[in-house]
Amino acid sequence: AQKVTQAQTEISVVEKEDVTLDCVYETRDTTYYLFWYKQPPSGELVFLIRRNSFDEQNEISGRYSWNFQKSTSSFNFTITASQVVDSAVYFCALSEAGAAGNKLTFGGGTRVLVKP
Amino acid sequence: EAGVAQSPRYKIIEKRQSVAFWCNPISGHATLYWYQQILGQGPKLLIQFQNNGVVDDSQLPKDRFSAERLKGVDSTLKIQPAKLEDSAVYLCASSSGGQGRGWRYFGPGTRLLVL
Numbered sequence: 001a002q003k004v005t006q007a008q009t010e011i012s013v014v015e016k017e018d019v020t021l022d023c024v025y026e027t028r029d030t031t032y033y034l035f036w037y038k039q040p041p042s043g044e045l046v047f048l049i050r051r052n053s054f055d056e057q058n059e060i061s062g063r064y065s066w067n068f069q070k071s072t073s074s075f076n077f078t079i080t081a082s083q084v085v086d087s088a089v090y091f092c093a094l095s096e097a098g099a100a101g102n103k104l105t106f107g108g109g110t111r112v113l114v115k116p
Numbered sequence: 117e118a119g120v121a122q123s124p125r126y127k128i129i130e131k132r133q134s135v136a137f138w139c140n141p142i143s144g145h146a147t148l149y150w151y152q153q154i155l156g157q158g159p160k161l162l163i164q165f166q167n168n169g170v171v172d173d174s175q176l177p178k179d180r181f182s183a184e185r186l187k188g189v190d191s192t193l194k195i196q197p198a199k200l201e202d203s204a205v206y207l208c209a210s211s212s213g214g215q216g217r218g219w220r221y222f223g224p225g226t227r228l229l230v231l
Contacts, residue, residue, distance in 0.1 A: 004158075037222075043205060045159070045222035091158050103172060104149075104220060106158030 006107035023092030031097040120223035134196040141210030151207040
């Protein structure tokens with residue numbers, strides 16, 4: 001069964017500091033997809049990034065970057081130079097390609113509070 | 117392009133009452149999902165439709181929850197009768213891709229409070 005764990009429940013930083021969110025996943029599939037979503041106070045889930053299990057290349061997209069390491073089943077996410085608008089709950093999620101319906105399993109979320 | 121639409125945005129009912137939520141996915145998206153998000157937790161899949169067929173409803177409490185997507189477009193989720201523990205945000209999402217690749221676009225959600 002697939003499982004996603006986000007050990008950090010809440011992180012508080014001062015604006016312009018970097019924030020790294022941890023995500024550890026469990027899966028028996030060799031093909032799977034990992035996602036990060038942002039949920040601002042408005043409640044809507046906003047897609048941020050997606051990686052597939054065959055691509056461990058870590059990239060940077062604007063102020064976002066991620067560190068995917070299959071050896072440790074981790075998919076960490078970093079916000080560089082945080083801004084107040086980054087305050088939200090961030091969810092890591094996993095989808096197994098072989099699972100019926102490609103079920104998307106979410107972690108419990110990490111609340112990020114960026115103070116001015 | 118228009119996003120996923122949901123209504124109502126908020127609903128307050130008393131326990132044992134019935135309630136229904138509506139979702140209109142992004143045009144052309146064959147896959148539609150209903151998630152339940154209890155306060156402080158991540159969303160949990162309740163049911164997934166591919167066109168008008170059910171792909172996965174393993175976590176849907178079928179004794180009280182039902183969902184349909186009759187014409188393969190919009191969908192309704194019903195709770196009858198509601199319990200206190202059903203208080204949550206109900207999120208609808210849609211996607212066009214299969215095999216886990218597709219972006220799931222989420223609607224704004226319906227916040228349900230059962231008193």
